[in-house]
Amino acid sequence: MKKSILIIAIVVFGSCQNKSDKQFEKLEKMNWLIGQWENTTPEGYLTETWSKVNDSTFSGQAYFILKEKDTVHNETIILTQVNEELIYRPTVKGQNNDEPVDFKLTSDTENSFSFENPKHDYPQKIVYKKVNDKSLIATISGVQQGKSSSESYPMNKK
Numbered sequence: 001m002k003k004s005i006l007i008i009a010i011v012v013f014g015s016c017q018n019k020s021d022k023q024f025e026k027l028e029k030m031n032w033l034i035g036q037w038e039n040t041t042p043e044g045y046l047t048e049t050w051s052k053v054n055d056s057t058f059s060g061q062a063y064f065i066l067k068e069k070d071t072v073h074n075e076t077i078i079l080t081q082v083n084e085e086l087i088y089r090p091t092v093k094g095q096n097n098d099e100p101v102d103f104k105l106t107s108d109t110e111n112s113f114s115f116e117n118p119k120h121d122y123p124q125k126i127v128y129k130k131v132n133d134k135s136l137i138a139t140i141s142g143v144q145q146g147k148s149s150s151e152s153y154p155m156n157k158k
Helices: 002-021
Strands: 037-038 045-056 057-066 071-080 083-093 103-108 112-116 125-132 135-144 145-158
Touching: 045 145, 083 112
Parallel strands: none
Antiparallel strands: 037 045, 037 145, 045 057, 057 071, 071 083, 083 103, 103 112, 112 125, 125 135, 135 145
């Protein structure tokens, strides 16, 4: 009898431990995003920096600075897993009353993650695609002023 209880306890403990290890599996697939990414274009400098806050949340900062000007675009981003849902939550200074907007994960592969919010004015879709360990492409797209629009931002890891 004691042997049976011990076996059951080991099985229960083992299954609980495996469950917690995979609790934030969707977010863990994006660990490659952590670090500083940048791109210099003729128009200016783009940088996006990601860090791990805890097991369920990453924090991001993005800036685009025009040459010889102040910051043009400034946003903070929270990437968080709540239960089985992965949420990309940007807050863009000067947009949406400086309130965050949620984009939910709609598809993911090993190297690509798509987040969507069809009710947002623009963009409605945000995609991060890992090209390799040192480069990615972030793309925003949707309908803007009645026309389809898409902008891609290639970045290299610093």
